[in-house]
Amino acid sequence: MKTIELQINGAAHEVSIEADETLLQVLRNRLDLIGTKKGCDSGGCGCCSVQVDGKVVYSCMMYAAGAAGKAITTIEGLGDGGTTLDPLQQAFIDAGAVQCGYCTCGMIMNASELLATTKNPDEDQIRHAIAGNLCRCTGYTKIVDAIKLAATRIAGRAMESPE
């Protein structure tokens, strides 16, 4: 066991881990951040997507030790932690992009990176961005709709309050 410090959603967490524990295992099993889901544990489904320094990673494919000193964002870090949601979370609700919900958090974390780097992405950009996140319920139609809706709302807000 060794002790590392992880910066998660803006807070520091000191955690004792085995050297080969993945970020996913530490988030779920040691820190109870259960919004990050395990779908395959082999980098194939995207349910465990989180952001590390603003980039989406499959947390099942990253050693926790490798994330030390980096800014980790999980689904619990979106919105204000209360009833105010991130525009993507709200759009997923409004567009009906949630069915069983197991892929949802990873999908939102992935889309969140896209919208942070690409204003008003077109449909091709959205579909390619989420191609690493599998969903078996929706056929992706309403997920794509939700990401478009969030992008439009974010752009609208930017228009209202130009910096």
Added chain:
Amino acid sequence: MSLIGTSPQRPDAFDKVTGGKGFPVNVKLPGMLHAKLLRSPYPHARILRIDTSAAEKLPGVKAVLVPSEVPKRKYTPVYFVPAAAGSMVQDMLIMSDTVRFAGQPVAAVAATSLRIAEQAIELIEVDYEELPTVFDPEEAMQPGAPQLHEHAANNVAVNPVMGFGDLDKGFAEADHIFEGVYSSHRVHTCYMEPRVCIVDCDRQGNYTVHSSTQHLFGVREKLAYALEIPESKVRVIKAPYIGGGFGGKLDIGYIEPVAALLSRKTGRPVRIEQTRHEDFISTARHPIKVYLKTGVKKDGTFTARHARSILDTGAHATHGAEVINVHGVFGLLMTYRCPNSKWEGYTVYTNNMIGGGYRGYGSPQACFAAESQIDEICEQLKLDPIEFRRKNAWHAGEPHPMVPGVTLDSYAFDECLQSGAERIGWSQRKKADSGSGTKKRGMGFACQPLWVSGCVGFPDIYEHSGAIIKLNVDGTADLAIATMDIGSGQTTTLCQIAAEELGLPMEAVRMVQNSDTTTVPVDAPTHASRATYSAGNAVQAAARTVRERLLKVAGIMLDINPEQLAVANGRVSVKADPKRSLSVAEVVTRAESPFVQHGKNGPAPTTLEEKGTIIGVSSLAPKSNPSPVSVEFVEVEVDTETGQVQVLRVVYAHDLGKLIHRNGAEGQVEGGFQQGMGYALMENLLFDPVSGSCLAGDFLDYKMPTAVEMPRDIQSIFIESNEPSGPFGAKSLSEPCITVPAPAIANAIYNAIGVRIRELPITPEKILAALGKL
């Protein structure tokens, strides 16, 4: 009606976008152990010796389980039938000393951590005597093939034969006879949440179970049966959410009984979560080979059909004993009118993995055969494929061809055909292979003319549902029901049905979380396209009882006959004088109040009739089994250089009786298409032909459609035929949308390039080979 057909927000959506706490995979109990199964590397073997001594010595190991310790009663793990159902085959043991597929559990370990459990199973020594194997069901049926089970001669587990009319006469009357062999492969449901369970056995032998399941009461019944204990000893907790099922969580796995036995040994809760690889070898749609022979008149009228279906059920019969019947009856025998028909089904044991339930339940395999062949007939006889189907179709008002005593009260096949054809622009369809260039486009369609809304009328299958609805003093309602929400929105639609019937806003009705088998009425599974219809009927019945009592109390309060009252938007009002009204909260508060209340004018007694919680309970089977209809048109583009097929446009037309939740219904159909397209073009759960081990045990090797491969344009037309026996006119939707894509795509590919592929999946290699380019 205010709520029906709209798209109110899903009650579970907020939690699911912020973390999704309510999945069984998140359940953690104090003192919980983690268990791991040791699985056989051999597909057919006898266990000679198991030595667990080294594993037992590993610090942290709390218990080891081997086959000699499990109960010896054989069972069928399928949830929706009685454990000893006569139509099923009882051939399962929790653990056996005979291995019949690669991956069968042969031992298990419970330890204080998953890491220790994983290390411990590596320390278990097993000596196997390898036995001869057979992986092809038709080879397995030959004399001299290895026999997998003593009870099954030629490895045939069940062999249903059904038919009517005079087959010889029918073929003699035919102007043309068509024959084809259509084969399908093994695919996985790919629920995203792994199968997981936590079982906690107390010192008096009471088991509390959390499980990723499609059927609360199925877990109770099958676990109790396998453990040879009374059902009352098993309490199953309803998870608020299940991360997908699609039929893949319709049977008790190895994990629940093994966890139960390990918990009994240790006195601690035991958790088992399957790896994705374990999930892939736990359940799959059965490969079925269909030999289909059809006689038609010149004008396209069916005169005779004969089908023979060979189903590879793998090591155990389980679902294969029922899938074969659904496949034959709802896929081949009864979909269209044909006076002389015969079908023979063979559910055959092999050393492959055990097949399971999967949305459509035998029908996708049949629909591919039947709807492909109809297009072949039309192409050769130059008949209009829409007119051909219409000519042979059933009609509203006719007796249900399969379910005795049931009439097709609502049935809008014609409207589905017509509206779908108009929307896709069917009149623009060109002749087969008439395009130029290397990329060619084509249109095709397929139908699922007959399907179910639950299982009323079928032998050995549970069908009833029950609900409890209770009003609260703040004007809200709690709905408790065992129906599992596996993602397809049962919580939403059932709350919506309750809200509509109670005259409450959607957000005032809440689904009770974590109810369990001791607190809610018995319910059949979330399967067979039944939840909206059957559970919806139960919810509506409970809500009617609640409403009746609500109006009775309000009538006393307003001093008026309850029949003159109505409830809407959370208020009870006098129909003739809507200004005279009370909020539901006021009425419930009165019913729940003390007998004498102190008010401004001193103590005032209420009446006994007003007193008591306003509650409604139902438990019933639906009156009918109405058929939904699904018709799907697709346009594809085939690259004749690479063999790649891209689906460009999809138009579905469904007769679903009545739309309850529009957005949810669209989502069902769009997701159904993804599964259907994956089945048609790319998904394939491959196994090594020698070792029998799975070659596609993760999502890198098992290719399911991503957002990139999916068509941009999927349209849903909903035809509302208003089923009289359904809640607000609804029947079902979930499954027919997954049966039609494979034949629709196959027919569109034929239209594009003039090549007929009769073997799924339709890969680029098969297309290039058929074009003579490989």
